[in-house]
Amino acid sequence: MSTQDTTITIDASAAVAHPAYTPTPSIPRLLAELVGEEFFARYAAIRGDAEAFHPDYLADRRRTALLLRAVIADLVALADPADAHHGAQAAAAANAVRRADGERLLPARDARSWLRNQYQDYLEDDSSAHPPNCPGGCRGTGEVIKPIVWQDDGVPLHAEPVGCLRGEADDPHAGDCLRCFGTGRLYDADRGEYSLCYTYTPDPAYKPAPPSSPTFAADEPPF
Ligand SMILES: [Zn+2]
Ligand SMILES: [Zn+2]
Numbered sequence: 001m002s003t004q005d006t007t008i009t010i011d012a013s014a015a016v017a018h019p020a021y022t023p024t025p026s027i028p029r030l031l032a033e034l035v036g037e038e039f040f041a042r043y044a045a046i047r048g049d050a051e052a053f054h055p056d057y058l059a060d061r062r063r064t065a066l067l068l069r070a071v072i073a074d075l076v077a078l079a080d081p082a083d084a085h086h087g088a089q090a091a092a093a094a095n096a097v098r099r100a101d102g103e104r105l106l107p108a109r110d111a112r113s114w115l116r117n118q119y120q121d122y123l124e125d126d127s128s129a130h131p132p133n134c135p136g137g138c139r140g141t142g143e144v145i146k147p148i149v150w151q152d153d154g155v156p157l158h159a160e161p162v163g164c165l166r167g168e169a170d171d172p173h174a175g176d177c178l179r180c181f182g183t184g185r186l187y188d189a190d191r192g193e194y195s196l197c198y199t200y201t202p203d204p205a206y207k208p209a210p211p212s213s214p215t216f217a218a219d220e221p222p223f
Helices: 026-047 055-078 086-102 107-122
Strands: 142-151 155-162 185-188 193-196
Touching: 026 055, 055 086, 055 107, 086 107
Parallel strands: none
Antiparallel strands: 142 155, 142 193, 185 193
16 A cells, blocks of 8 residues: 555445446446457458358457446446436346347336346456457466566566456546555655555545746737
């Protein structure tokens, strides 16, 4: 733990927005996963040689895409439980996964509850995390070994399995991150080490420096 961590207080009520999912998935990351799965399934079809792929591979890609889009819809619906419209859409998206599985359709509440269990299974199932040819280099495990601690001079000190991002860059932390101040890394002064800042934690009271306004003479056009 870094020295910075010990001085941070975070509003706990904001962190437990969606108790149906623990931890709450990142919708941007879910979208990135969804686009990847859709692409792999459709690319094979569009190339016209889908038969060259193992049927289980393509079926996994299609089902995962349906699952992820339903989870996104469920998260949106959970953000406003009083909105029956979003709840119905989430349930219909969950039932689209069941239809793909050849299962009978469920009433809305049951369909969404089933969906959350399916998503948990998806997270825990190492074999179906990512395709074997994942561009992130995880070989289908959904995890890659990456440095998470660096020396002062940037030399990696320690690496661990972290979630595979399919070869994409992780989403950045802006300068209002209470933990890393936009660097993406936490400094431990006692150990003289940097570690990865995992959670972007925006400071609600952050005030950016005012933009430097160009100075023009009063009678001069600005261009
Ligand atoms: Zn991967
Ligand atoms: Zn940060």
